[in-house]
Amino acid sequence: MKSKIDFNCDMGESFGMYEMGLDEKIIPYITSANIACGFHAGDPNWMNETVKLAEKNKVGIGAHPSFPDLKGFGRRNMNLSSKEVKNDLKYQIGALTAFTKDKKLQHVKPHGAMYNQSVNDPDLSRAICEAILETDENIILIALANSKWIKIAKEMGLKVAREIFADRALNSDGSLVSRSIEGSVIHEADVVIDRSIKMINQGSVKTIDGKEIEVEADSICLHSDTPGSVEMAKLLNIELQKNGIETSKIADLV
Numbered sequence: 001m002k003s004k005i006d007f008n009c010d011m012g013e014s015f016g017m018y019e020m021g022l023d024e025k026i027i028p029y030i031t032s033a034n035i036a037c038g039f040h041a042g043d044p045n046w047m048n049e050t051v052k053l054a055e056k057n058k059v060g061i062g063a064h065p066s067f068p069d070l071k072g073f074g075r076r077n078m079n080l081s082s083k084e085v086k087n088d089l090k091y092q093i094g095a096l097t098a099f100t101k102d103k104k105l106q107h108v109k110p111h112g113a114m115y116n117q118s119v120n121d122p123d124l125s126r127a128i129c130e131a132i133l134e135t136d137e138n139i140i141l142i143a144l145a146n147s148k149w150i151k152i153a154k155e156m157g158l159k160v161a162r163e164i165f166a167d168r169a170l171n172s173d174g175s176l177v178s179r180s181i182e183g184s185v186i187h188e189a190d191v192v193i194d195r196s197i198k199m200i201n202q203g204s205v206k207t208i209d210g211k212e213i214e215v216e217a218d219s220i221c222l223h224s225d226t227p228g229s230v231e232m233a234k235l236l237n238i239e240l241q242k243n244g245i246e247t248s249k250i251a252d253l254v
Contacts, residue, residue: 005200005240006161006219006250008032008109008142009233010064012050013041013225021224027053029233031249032060032219034109034142037092040066040074044095051099060249061100062107062142065092067114074112075179082127085114089131093139106251107161108132109142119147119175129156140250145217146174161218161250166196166236167226169208174215177208184208185223189232193239196220200245218253 011023012035020041027033033054036042042050054061066074068088080088089108097105110118110128118125129152132139137157143149145162153160167186169177177184186192199205199215206212222233240247 003244004246004248004253005217006031006060006253007233007237007240007247008034008062008163008219008221008250009224010034010036010111010221011054011224012036012046012064014046015041015043015070022230023050023053023224025230026224026233027057027059029230029237030059030222031247032062032106034062034064034107034111034221035096036064036111037066037096039068039088039092040070040072040111047096048099051096055101060106060251061096062109062140062250063093063096063105064109064111065089065114066111069113074114077113077117082123082130085124085127086131086134089128090135093131093135097136105136105139106249107140107142109163115144116176118149119144122148122152125149125152126156129153129158132158140254142219142250144175145215146213159254161254162216163219163221164196164199164205164215164217166192166220166222167229167232168221168223170205170213172207172209172211172213174213181208185226187227189228189235192222192232193236196236197239197243197245200240201243219250
């Protein structure tokens with residue numbers, strides 16, 4: 001039985017006058033925040049606001065970098081060179097770090113297509129890991145649980161947090177179901193809670209095609225833009241405690 005888990009959420013995805021997500025309402029229930037760095041969402045003002053919000057709530061601060069795809073919200077696949085990926089990540093990590101009080105980040109969690117492509121692209125995985133190591137070797141990488149990416153990062157000397165998703169369906173190989181497929185995002189609060197507790201306490205989950213697969217995790221993610229996310233976060237937090245699972249920042253777990 002897993003007694004501790006980090007509870008992370010993507011945040012700071014507003015842009016200019018357009019506000020997205022319910023960051024202020026959801027942050028009391030999480031332990032780590034993945035903050036957009038301007039390439040898929042966010043801008044300097046929102047980055048500053050979100051960092052301050054996280055610091056006020058004593059939540060671990062992490063960069064949520066993306067491919068340069070503001071129009072596509074970072075969800076479109078891109079074929080960049082390793083050099084481009086590294087420089088884009090260093091730029092985003094460095095920018096967010098500048099807004100923090102102690103000029104340190106807890107973690108980095110790539111966003112959208114960059115995250116999903118990294119699961120099966122060793123070159124992209126290595127480029128991301130190199131960017132983190134060359135920026136701050138103490139930063140923790142959040143990567144998909146059971147993926148080859150985890151092994152690559154550990155072999156390179158990175159601290160890694162294995163991630164599962166409360167509100168996203170999985171394929172039988174453990175990868176995330178594409179958002180273009182019906183059922184990829186789970187909206188029912190009771191289903192989100194039940195599968196989350198099972199993943200954490202029993203180390204298994206049912207895939208979208210009905211198979212049962214094993215998962216090991218250090219962090220669980222709930223997306224702030226999922227309908228009903230605030231209530232889900234609140235209920236999940238309560239149920240975690242009821243089931244003897246303590247929530248704690250990633251830095252305390254890996």
